[in-house]
Amino acid sequence: MLQRLYIHNFKTFQNFELKPEGKHSSLLLGKNGAGKSSVAKALQVLQSIGRGVNRVGQLVSPREFFLKKTDLPMRFEVEVLLAGQKFHYSLALELPSKFKELRVFEERLEWEGQPVFVREQAQVSLRKTVETTGDARFLVDWHLVALPLIQVQSESDPVHLFKTWLAQMVVIAPVPQLMGGESGEESVWPVANASNAVDWLAGLLGQFPAAYTDIDGYLKDVMPDLRDFKYENLGKESKRLIVQFKTDAGVFPVNFDELSDGEKCFFLCAIIVAANKAYGPIFCFWDEPDNYLSLAEVGHFVLALRRAFETQGQIVMTTHNEEAIRKFSNENTWVLGRKSHLEPTQLRLLGEMDVGADVVQSLILGELEL
Secondary structure (H helix, E strand, O other), rough: EEOOOEEEEEEEEEEEEEEEOOOOEEEEEEEOOHHHHHHHHHHHHHHHHHHOOOHHHHOOOOHEEHHHHHOOOEEEEEEEOOOOEOOOOOOOOOOOOOOOOOOOEEEEEEEOOOEEEEEEOOOEOOOOOOOOOOOOEOOOOOEOOOOHHHOOOOOOOOOOOHHHHHHOOEOOOOHHHHHOEOOOOOOOOOOOOOOOOOHHHHHHHHHHOOOOHHHHHHHHHHHHOEEEEEEOOOOOOOEEEEEEEEOOOOOEEEEEHOOOOOHHHHHHHHHHEEEHHHHHHOEEEOOOOOOOOHHHHHHHHHHHOOOOOOOOOEEEEEEOOHHHOOOOOOEEEEEOOOOOOOOOOOEHHHHHOOOOOOHHHHHHOOOOOO
16 A cells, blocks of 8 residues: 655655555645646556666656756655555656756665665665565666666565555546547556446456456446347457446347447446455555446545555545545545645645534635645
């Protein structure tokens, strides 16, 4: 589980610290421009590192320094608890004068309080652990992140455990119109706009066939006339997802891409729930999951996501929807805000603020300003 996320000198953030700690589900509130989606951008930087992207220029750009303050390093830190073991990873990036691309200033991974590797500029020191025979030192190009380059020794290697958690993070702001019904290849994770949801579903079912039961059960709760869903081969390299509904006249098949935006979000929710159960625990950040749902559906949708992560994994959502807000308590809701575009994002736990009984009304009246 994510214990702490620290972001400095990146986008709207200066010394920004989010600490979900033991909370399996959390909600971020704030006006447009407060920094909610920028939290997702920071998480995507870490996610990309876990998925093997090591070129700094592919992770961040000079435009993403807070107010273009390139004289100070950009910094990302994450503290994670995995199977009772504590991991701490930090990455600092700098942009020297006359450089066009950022480079690594510092990088460090700790496991249970002990360094796994420490890096200063180009020098990487890999420390002895139960998985390695001794210390090692090597040089890495300043424009490359070291974590994806370190060879893991086994599946119990701390580097492997941490990189796997980063890679499996689900950080999404879905665009249902881009979620087509054809799959050309299986995928082990979704992209940010969830356009490859059908590929992800195919990959999940290919590795964990039992996940079909969990997906089917969730979907029949929200779409009672659903009969089943299946893939139809279109050729050697392609297949199409068909969703079948029950009618008085028999079975009515519908191509996935003909479903409504909200129904596609139901499918995506079902996949996330099944993935967390199949190969979790996973961390999920969903930017405005209620965007495409009717008011009557929002409450069930949010509660289903929260319940799916009650026993393992962790989910953080953002929203502007009053029904979604009411499904969270003051103890797992954070308010983000900025006084102006020249000020950094501020963060406070709702339970620490002087809020009336009706949080939604307080938001409408502007009483939750930071």
